[in-house]
Amino acid sequence: MALVNVTINGVPVQAENGALLIEVARQNGIEIPAFCYYEGMSLQAACRMCLVEVEKAPKLMAGCTLPVAEGMVVRTESEPVVKARKTTLEFLLSNHPLDCPVCDKGGECELQDMTFKYGVGESRFTEVKQHVPEKQWSPVVFYDAPRCILCYRCVRVCNEGMGVGALGISYRGVNAEIIPSHGDHLECDECGSCIDICPVGSLTSGIYRYKTRPWEMEHVGTVCTHCSNGCKTTLGVRNNEIVRGNNRDKSGINGEFLCVKGRYAFDFTQHPERLQTPLVRNEAGELEPASWSRALKLVAEKFKALAGPEFGVIGSTRTTNEENYLLQKFARTALGTYSIDHHRTGDVVTLIDALSGKTGQLAAIEDLYTSKAVLVVASDLAQQHPLLAGKIRANFRHHKAAVYAVTPGPVREDKIARKSIRIAEADSLAGVEQLRELLAKETELVIVFGDAVQGDKVRQLVAFGESLGIPVKYIALVDYANSRGALDMGLLPGLAPGYHAAAPGRSLQQMLDDSSLAALWVVGANPLKGGRKLAASGAFVVVQDLFLTETAQRADVVLPAASAYEKNGTVTNVCGQVQRLKKGVETVGAKTDLAIIGLLARGMGVDLGKVDADAVFAEIAASVPGYNQLPMPVILTGGAAQTHPVNGGVPASLVPGLIASARDTLFTTGSLTRYSKILNEVLEKPGALYR
Amino acid sequence: MTFSPELEAKFADLITHYPEGRQRAALIPMLMFGQEEVGSITNEFMNEVARRLGLTPMQVDEVVGYYSMLHKKPMGKYHVQVCTNVACMLRGGAELYDHACHKLGLGHKEVSADGLVSLEEVECMGACSWAPAVQVNFDFHHEVTADQLDTILEGLKK
Amino acid sequence: MKLFNEPSPLETRIISFRFGLENSASIDTYLANDGYQALRKALAMTPDDIINEVKASNLRGRGGAGFPTGMKWSFVPRASEKPKYIVVNADESEPGTCKDRLLIQHDPHQLIEGCLLGALAVGAKKGWVYIRGEYNYLIHIMDKAIAEAYKHGYLGKNIGGTDFSFDLYTHTGAGAYECGEESALLESLEGKRGVPRIRPPFPAVSGAFQSPTLLNNVETFSSVPAILRMGGQAYADLGVPKSGGTRLVCMSGHVNKPGVYEVPLGFPMMKFINEIGGGVWKGRALKAVIPGGSSSPLLKAEECDIPMDYDSIAKAGSMLGSGGLMVMDETTDMVKVALRIMRFYQHESCGWCIPCREGTTWLKKMLQRVSDGHGQTRDIDLIGDLAQNMMGRTFCPLGDAAAMPTIAIVKKYRNEFEEYVARNPFAAPELVSIA
Incomplete structure (x- = not known):
């Protein structure tokens, strides 16, 4: 695009012809203040804060809608401009309740900041302000109309950002206000983006409101522990309690995007049923509280006695890479077993194998935002992978990306799709085939597929992609925060970390079905969920978990574990992007799985080396292919770095096992969310896919 | 929700007036014509219109809240509107409105107990040269004196 | 349909010549x-x-x-x-x-x-x-x-x-x-x-x-x-150069023969009021005219001796606008006029942008207070200042439409606002510097 010469505040700058002045100024370090303008969303020109002086224009111009042109001379801090800003602020404050001392937003309010900057300290009005009572729209969303400055950010983030459109504007003039989707309440994703994006304290969070002042919190940037998308979330921690989750600094792969789980579903950490002390089954057959030393001693002794091929280990899709790595190392060396597995939710292994010999074909999250075309196969993305769906919507909005969907029922992508195909999941590939002609016309493509495409079907899908004659990247969807890390770290019978061959052992199902199993160690998983039984009735069972799950109830010893928000380490998201977990709060009673593994090893007299997250990660980086080239500065500063998995095929040593997504909705992810009060309060719970 | 055959015919015709895929354009006429029959913009009516035009009820609600002639609460069978804007004010519109208030015992947007009459102080309705003006439902009355207003009001029949 | 007002022989009926014919709409x-x-x-x-x-x-x-x-x-x-x-x-x-x-x-x-x-x-x-x-x-x-x-x-x-x-x-x-x-x-x-x-x-x-x-x-x-x-x-x-043809002018307010009349662009305003409109009613003197709908700044009687075309009225500081000419006699209370105009724009402001939504609201409240007899001197300045702060800053011309007449009335009839304030028994005295 042609460049034009523009002068801003006397400084000559070059900019793309037609670029918005407010953006050009920002790129050159000049801030033009605005409330309604929001990067990436539709233009409003409503707040009038961005008025600037443009030479030869008869009046002040709104910088948010003004395209720059050759020779334009702009002043953003001249006297008329500053006066206009002051008067706009005066108008804004005229009806705004000055309840800043009790407002959630106080301290991080854009209206406060702007008032501070332009100094309108005096109120010239004596009349009574317009007042209407505050409304509660859902367990998580409250709306205070008098505080609302009508910048319409919430309406846009809901409609454009989330694709939901649950917020509108009603009435007019000074009575105009935001309205929810269902008359007096909201039925939506309950993502809380509207609250986050509100520049003032008009929309407030049911979880956070009136709990703290922003400056009394510690802000801890970590990764959401729910689905596999790996959104960075900044936990607001006060008095060792997480009081909010958001990502206002837009850092991380998700920018400011968070779904209901990332924003609110940390409350399970405070659930009254949270295990605080180890439990040991007594002679009466009941689980009774025990000290850590007693429980660990008992387990170490038992493990030592029962070590061998009849020992089964089930790992987690939520524990850190370090914990997973150490767990399999401990199992395969000290415990002498190769029976190690986890709940597999997507066929990443076959995808990596099918792509052997090729490079750069595993898509990262960003690819969904930049690729010219995206194909979604057999997933209700907006519910199962909200960030991925959000990226695709943004790609459509900003780059007019071509979106295709092959799903068994209606999905949100339909609204933006160039073509949607309704077909049973089992026939997904036939559906994809119907798109061949259209897809071949694209210049590049990302294919995202769910668990219905597994085994040979993955190979067929890749063959299809490769036959299109365009660059194609793939994402094999998996369910949980570290599902991908569990695979990478070798929580698989027959595959060691980095997809290296290992001696074969039992799969998860085989462990459950094998009546000769002597011991079962379950770390952060719940394989007996839904009434499934352990065939080996005499097996010694140890479970590490946050809650007394179905599996824990069957255990001989239960060890209370820390959640992801309570420990350091790394996790790997659905696209193989490694990110760092940062401890937000200290646990009381529970220990991290890493610490528990270390203590058990010590109890058994086994040397696992230094057991702390950094040391184990160093070992992973040194020994696991794919993790050996990660740029550490990126990860350490809260960024995400994609792994480069094996390139040369996955050995056929993997013991096959069930691959099945749990089909969680937006309001569930496995057992943790059952203990989230807020997720259970929203009307939409638990919902269904493909509606 | 069912409407009279005449209204149904009107709705069916309206929808053909706009370009393909832009049937939302029929929204405001449907609400206006429908209100005459339904009596007010009820939730049921809004939901029905939303369904027919492929909108969410909230999208209809946004529009209803904007326009001053769309009423969520029923007005009287005879909705008496007195203009007090400048041109009418200069010729006694404000006094005429006060007179109507006293005569009917009603205030702005109030409805008589029997639902027969409602009163509204309205903005300019385009009768400036023949002020002061009154509209009863959609019928204009020009250069209305207090006495004439009494006659008009007394003539409103059940 | 019958005519609402008698036509005038001084009209030039180009687009209204069928008005009054039998079944003119057929x-x-x-x-x-x-x-x-x-x-x-x-x-x-x-x-x-x-x-x-x-x-x-x-x-x-x-x-x-x-x-x-x-x-x-x-x-x-x-x-x-x-x-x-x-x-x-x-x-x-x-x-x-x-x-x-x-x-x-x-x-x-x-x-x-x-x-x-x-x-x-x-x-x-x-x-x-x-x-x-x-x-x-x-x-x-x-x-x-x-x-x-x-x-x-x-x-x-x-x-x-x-x-x-x-x-x-x-x-x-x-x-x-x-x-x-x-x-x-x-x-x-x-x-x-x-x-x-x-x-x-x-x-x-x-x-x-x-x-x-x-x-x-x-x-x-x-x-x-x-x-x-x-x-x-x-x-x-x-018409006149740059303003061709005829237009319908709607005369309302304090005249003997209000009505809608078609005249060529450039028709003299006083002739329009006095000869077509039959002059100011009740034998009173002309005080002011709003020449083009309520958003056009009003002209004092002495400013009205001008031709009615776009450029001439603009030169006089107002607008021909929509052709709504409102005549006010000497008894007209300008505070009430300003209030009524602002009440209208406040009611009609769509609420999209801040200066219009809040500006019309607060101006209405203040004008109401002055009109109710509770005004202070500083209110008069504040009204003018707020209106000025809306000018040219709103998303659409409605803000200007509300501000322009207010600015004009406060400027041209400040004395009437001051009289209202003077009648307020609780008016604050002017602050005196003790330095």
């Missing part, structure tokens, strides 16, 4: 009185010829802004992949204005013919007449006229045996002054809240349903048949 009356002659002529002309004729007429938009009509027509792109549309602004809502109502009531076919000429000029196939909700009865009149036009082959397919086809519909508003602003009207036409759009793009490029749209006021479209019949130059010659 197609028979229209056809018997030059009806659809211009269309016949235009069907043989090229679009450029039509637009040039309109340009030559010096016709300027009659809705209020006074933009040259021919130029506006030439902005509609010739080639367009999207269909092009005609939209008639019959949302006449500017206080003081009641002329479009008569044009539809007495002569709907003239408007239809105007639309057809516009459609020929820009290549439109479809159009809508957006009629304000309060004018419900006009929808019936217009619908009837449209049906007649279809029956006689002036609307529909192959008009006049040519390949020109055009469909016209009525569309009702539902009570919102803001919809008189053209982009807000288009939003309303599309079934949305009547909030203006960001411009550019202008309607000529992206209007109704995001297609190129020719949007004009009722009177503007209604003037075009006469222009084509008599020729652009002849029409222009009726």
Whole structure:
């Protein structure tokens, strides 16, 4: 695009012809203040804060809608401009309740900041302000109309950002206000983006409101522990309690995007049923509280006695890479077993194998935002992978990306799709085939597929992609925060970390079905969920978990574990992007799985080396292919770095096992969310896919 | 929700007036014509219109809240509107409105107990040269004196 | 339909000459009185010829802004992949204005013919007449006229045996002054809240349903048949340079013979009031005139000795606007006028932008307080200052429309505000510096 010469505040700058002045100024370090303008969303020109002086224009111009042109001379801090800003602020404050001392937003309010900057300290009005009572729209969303400055950010983030459109504007003039989707309440994703994006304290969070002042919190940037998308979330921690989750600094792969789980579903950490002390089954057959030393001693002794091929280990899709790595190392060396597995939710292994010999074909999250075309196969993305769906919507909005969907029922992508195909999941590939002609016309493509495409079907899908004659990247969807890390770290019978061959052992199902199993160690998983039984009735069972799950109830010893928000380490998201977990709060009673593994090893007299997250990660980086080239500065500063998995095929040593997504909705992810009060309060719970 | 055959015919015709895929354009006429029959913009009516035009009820609600002639609460069978804007004010519109208030015992947007009459102080309705003006439902009355207003009001029949 | 006021012999009746004829709204009356002659002529002309004729007429938009009509027509792109549309602004809502109502009531076919000429000029196939909700009865009149036009082959397919086809519909508003602003009207036409759009793009490029749209006021479209019949130059010659032809001026307020009268552009304002309007009523003296609807700054009596055309009134510091001329006699209370005007704009502010939403609200509250006798001297300055702070800062012209008359009244009649304050027993004394 042609460049034009523009002068801003006397400084000559070059900019793309037609670029918005407010953006050009920002790129050159000049801030033009605005409330309604929001990067990436539709233009409003409503707040009038961005008025600037443009030479030869008869009046002040709104910088948010003004395209720059050759020779334009702009002043953003001249006297008329500053006066206009002051008067706009005066108008804004005229009806705004000055309840800043009790407002959630106080301290991080854009209206406060702007008032501070332009100094309108005096109120010239004596009349009574317009007042209407505050409304509660859902367990998580409250709306205070008098505080609302009508910048319409919430309406846009809901409609454009989330694709939901649950917020509108009603009435007019000074009575105009935001309205929810269902008359007096909201039925939506309950993502809380509207609250986050509100520049003032008009929309407030049911979880956070009136709990703290922003400056009394510690802000801890970590990764959401729910689905596999790996959104960075900044936990607001006060008095060792997480009081909010958001990502206002837009850092991380998700920018400011968070779904209901990332924003609110940390409350399970405070659930009254949270295990605080180890439990040991007594002679009466009941689980009774025990000290850590007693429980660990008992387990170490038992493990030592029962070590061998009849020992089964089930790992987690939520524990850190370090914990997973150490767990399999401990199992395969000290415990002498190769029976190690986890709940597999997507066929990443076959995808990596099918792509052997090729490079750069595993898509990262960003690819969904930049690729010219995206194909979604057999997933209700907006519910199962909200960030991925959000990226695709943004790609459509900003780059007019071509979106295709092959799903068994209606999905949100339909609204933006160039073509949607309704077909049973089992026939997904036939559906994809119907798109061949259209897809071949694209210049590049990302294919995202769910668990219905597994085994040979993955190979067929890749063959299809490769036959299109365009660059194609793939994402094999998996369910949980570290599902991908569990695979990478070798929580698989027959595959060691980095997809290296290992001696074969039992799969998860085989462990459950094998009546000769002597011991079962379950770390952060719940394989007996839904009434499934352990065939080996005499097996010694140890479970590490946050809650007394179905599996824990069957255990001989239960060890209370820390959640992801309570420990350091790394996790790997659905696209193989490694990110760092940062401890937000200290646990009381529970220990991290890493610490528990270390203590058990010590109890058994086994040397696992230094057991702390950094040391184990160093070992992973040194020994696991794919993790050996990660740029550490990126990860350490809260960024995400994609792994480069094996390139040369996955050995056929993997013991096959069930691959099945749990089909969680937006309001569930496995057992943790059952203990989230807020997720259970929203009307939409638990919902269904493909509606 | 069912409407009279005449209204149904009107709705069916309206929808053909706009370009393909832009049937939302029929929204405001449907609400206006429908209100005459339904009596007010009820939730049921809004939901029905939303369904027919492929909108969410909230999208209809946004529009209803904007326009001053769309009423969520029923007005009287005879909705008496007195203009007090400048041109009418200069010729006694404000006094005429006060007179109507006293005569009917009603205030702005109030409805008589029997639902027969409602009163509204309205903005300019385009009768400036023949002020002061009154509209009863959609019928204009020009250069209305207090006495004439009494006659008009007394003539409103059940 | 009978006339609401007697015509004046001083009028130049170019577009209102059928008013008062028997069954003036019927197609028979229209056809018997030059009806659809211009269309016949235009069907043989090229679009450029039509637009040039309109340009030559010096016709300027009659809705209020006074933009040259021919130029506006030439902005509609010739080639367009999207269909092009005609939209008639019959949302006449500017206080003081009641002329479009008569044009539809007495002569709907003239408007239809105007639309057809516009459609020929820009290549439109479809159009809508957006009629304000309060004018419900006009929808019936217009619908009837449209049906007649279809029956006689002036609307529909192959008009006049040519390949020109055009469909016209009525569309009702539902009570919102803001919809008189053209982009807000288009939003309303599309079934949305009547909030203006960001411009550019202008309607000529992206209007109704995001297609190129020719949007004009009722009177503007209604003037075009006469222009084509008599020729652009002849029409222009009726008025003054840069303001061609005649227009309907709506006289209201304190005059003996209020009414809507058609006069050439440049007609002297005092002559209009005194001779056509029969002078100020009750033998009183003239105090002030609002020349072009309530958004135009009022002129004091001594400022009114000017011709009524766009440029002359602009020179006097006001606007010809929509042609709503409101006359005020010497007894008029200017504080009450200012309050009533602000009450209107406050009621009609759409709420989209901050300066208008809050500005109109607080100005109303303050004017109300002064009018109620509780004002302070500083309030007078504050009212003027707030209005000034709205000027040129709002999203659409409604903010200016509210601010301009307020600024003018406070400036020109400050003494009346001061008298109100002086009567306030609780007025604060002027602060005296003790330094």
